Amino acid sequence: MTTILLAIDTNVERAKAQVDSITELPLAREDTDLVLYHVFRADDDGAEARNLKSVSEAIERLEGAGFEVSVEQSSGDAVEEVLNAAERVGADIISLAGRKRSPTGKALFGSVSQDIVLKSGRTVLLETTDE
Structure with missing residues (x-):
């Protein structure tokens, strides 16, 4: 069994890529377990990752390709939570x-x-995109 954690943000085009x-x-x-994972910046009890367009698009595409998907x-902190x-x-x-991003952009804004x-x-x- 291979387990893949897909850390999905809110950008639909990046999720598609x-x-x-x-x-x-x-x-x-x-033999592949896919876990879609989204980290919200703030603790919001009403927030639901499945309601995000990027996550729902990823679910639809992955299930359409024959994968079973779970969402967490x-x-x-995104880095800490994903790890x-x-x-x-x-x-x-x-x-x-x-x-x-340019090296300067990474240094200024982090990655x-x-x-x-x-x-x-x-x-x-x-997977990197221009967005």
Whole structure:
């Protein structure tokens, strides 16, 4: 069994690119556990990841490709929460989608993707877009 944690943000185009990168991998659908994971910035009791357009789009596309998908969520620091979730679900791979940024942009604004790549001992699949 291969477990992949897809850290999905709110950008629909990045979610689509991320899903495409997963569906293009030679994975046996029945032996792959996909966990869609969203981190809310603030603790909002009424927030539901499944209600986000990016998450619902990812679910629809992945299930259409024959995968079974579960959805989890948390709130707080995105890097910390994604790394904790990967540990909790026993993820073999963390799937991320990020924006293309200049080195200066990364230095000024930080990069969740970069921090996860550097801090995780797991394989990280990073799909980048211009958005």
